[in-house]
Amino acid sequence: MVVDGGAGLPWGGVPARRPYQGGQVLELTGRTAVVTGGASGIGAGVVAELQQRGLRVVSLDVARGGPAELEIECDVGDEASVERAVAGAVEHLGGLHYAVCNAGVAGMAGVLSMPSSEWDRVVNVNLRGVFLSLQRAARAIRATGEGGAIVCTASTAAVTADMGLVHYSVAKIGVSHLVRVAARELGPFGIRVNAVAPGLTDTPMTAATKDSPAYRDSVISHTPLGRLGEVDDIVEAVLALLAMRWVTGQTLVADGGVTLTSGTDIPGVTAEVLAATQ
Numbered sequence: 328m329v330v331d332g333g334a335g336l337p338w339g340g341v342p343a344r345r346p347y348q349g350g351q352v353l354e355l356t357g358r359t360a361v362v363t364g365g366a367s368g369i370g371a372g373v374v375a376e377l378q379q380r381g382l383r384v385v386s387l388d389v390a391r392g393g394p395a396e397l398e399i400e401c402d403v404g405d406e407a408s409v410e411r412a413v414a415g416a417v418e419h420l421g422g423l424h425y426a427v428c429n430a431g432v433a434g435m436a437g438v439l440s441m442p443s444s445e446w447d448r449v450v451n452v453n454l455r456g457v458f459l460s461l462q463r464a465a466r467a468i469r470a471t472g473e474g475g476a477i478v479c480t481a482s483t484a485a486v487t488a489d490m491g492l493v494h495y496s497v498a499k500i501g502v503s504h505l506v507r508v509a510a511r512e513l514g515p516f517g518i519r520v521n522a523v524a525p526g527l528t529d530t531p532m533t534a535a536t537k538d539s540p541a542y543r544d545s546v547i548s549h550t551p552l553g554r555l556g557e558v559d560d561i562v563e564a565v566l567a568l569l570a571m572r573w574v575t576g577q578t579l580v581a582d583g584g585v586t587l588t589s590g591t592d593i594p595g596v597t598a599e600v601l602a603a604t605q
C-alpha cells in the first residue's frame with residue numbers, strides 16, 4: 328500500500344495516488360456493514376445496494392423485513408439493545424468496516440403544544456439512537472483495525488426551519504454536528520464520518536404525502552430538479568459518502584435543490600421566463 332502521510336497513525340495513513348478505478352472507489356471485497364433501520368425505506372435500499380455490490384450486511388431494526396442477509400432486532404434508543412445487536416452483527420460478519428446509522432421516526436407538534444413525551448420519543452431515536460449506534464459501530468470498526476466509514480441520516484429539516492418539526496429538526500441538526508465531532512475523533516483510526524440530508528423522499532415514512540397532492544405539488548414546484556426524491560437518490564448519496572476517501576465530517580444535502588429556494592424570489596422571475604430571454 329502506498330502511504331502518503333500519517334504513516335505513524337495506528338491505521339497506517341491515507342493510501343494516496345491509487346490508480347483511478349473508474350469511480351469504483353468503495354472497497355467491497357470482504358467488506359461488511361451494519362445498517363440501522365434496514366427493514367424499510369432508505370435503509371432497505373442501502374442494504375440492497377451494498378449487498379448487490381458484494382458487501383455482507385446486517386440490518387439492525389425494531390421491525391422485521393428488508394433484504395439483509397441477517398436481521399437483528401434492535402431499538403437504537405436503548406443502549407443495551409444497541410450493544411447486543413452490534414456485538415451480534417460483528418460476530419456474524421467476523422468484523423466491521425461500514426455503518427449506516429439511519430433509523431428514524433417522524434412526528435409533528437408545535438412549540439406551544441408539544442408534550443415532553445413526544446419530544447423525548449423523537450429525540451431518543453433520531454439523536455440519541457444515532458449516537459449510540461455510531462458509538463458502538465465505531466468501536467467495532469476500530470477493533471477490526473482496517474479503517475472504514477460511517478454515514479448517518481440527517482435531513483433537510485436540519486437546514487430549513489419547518490414548523491411542526493422542532494423536535495425532529497433539532498435532532499437532525501444534532502446529527503449533522505455529531506458527525507463533525509466524530510470525524511475529528513475517529514479520523515486517526517481511519518474512520519470517516521459523514522451525514523446525508525435527504526429532502527422529502529418517497530418512503531413509508533412519508534406515505535401520508537400521497538394523500539396530499541397539494542403538498543406534493545408544492546414541494547415539486549419548489550424543487551429545481553422537478554420531482555420528489557426516490558429511495559435510490561438517497562442510496563446513491565450514501566454510497567458516495569461511504570466511498571469518498573478524503574471527505575469526512577460533512578453533511579451532503581440530497582434534495583433535488585429544494586433547500587436552495589426561499590420566499591424571496593422576485594415575482595415573475597422563473598427558470599422558464601429567464602430561458603425565454605436568451
Ligand SMILES: NC(=O)c1ccc[n+]([C@@H]2O[C@H](COP(=O)([O-])OP(=O)(O)OC[C@H]3O[C@@H](n4cnc5c(N)ncnc54)[C@H](O)[C@@H]3O)[C@@H](O)[C@H]2O)c1
Binds near residue numbers: 368
Ligand atoms: N423519507 C423522507 O422524506 C426523509 C427525509 C429526510 C430524512 N429522512 C430520514 O431517513 C431515515 C430513514 O427514513 P425512511 O424515510 O426510510 O423511513 P422508514 O419509516 O421507511 O424507515 C425507518 C426505519 O427505521 C426503523 N426504526 C424506527 N425506530 C427505530 C428504533 N428505535 N430502532 C431501530 N430501528 C428503528 C423502522 O422500523 C424503519 O424500518 C430516517 O432517519 C428519517 O428521519 C427521511
